[in-house]
Amino acid sequence: MVLEIMTQDGRNATKPYRVRAGGVWYWVDPSVPARDIEPGDNVVLYPVSGEPAVAVLRSRPDAANAPFRFSTDDGTFEVDRRDIAALHLAAIDDVQA
Numbered sequence: 001m002v003l004e005i006m007t008q009d010g011r012n013a014t015k016p017y018r019v020r021a022g023g024v025w026y027w028v029d030p031s032v033p034a035r036d037i038e039p040g041d042n043v044v045l046y047p048v049s050g051e052p053a054v055a056v057l058r059s060r061p062d063a064a065n066a067p068f069r070f071s072t073d074d075g076t077f078e079v080d081r082r083d084i085a086a087l088h089l090a091a092i093d094d095v096q097a
Helices: none
Strands: 004-007 017-020 026-031 042-047 054-059 066-072 075-079 084-092
Touching: 017 054, 026 054
Parallel strands: none
Antiparallel strands: 004 017, 017 026, 026 084, 042 054, 042 084, 054 066, 066 075
């Protein structure tokens, strides 16, 4: 799924911004600490390398070396903590949706 960011790369953002993925607009809040994001929340995942993605956080690591688990319409995937550059809370923009 192509992610269209309405600002520059949001990886280092400090203010809310919008993205569009798969025809759905999201408001993204980079000020929410990753530790406060809960399973079931929509997120924008910025990997250390590769393209960002909008996904649903399915589970947080239960051990230091365990991966985060995410899902999209394309399925479920895991990402090691060390491979995540940034994780931002996202919510569907009902006005643009």
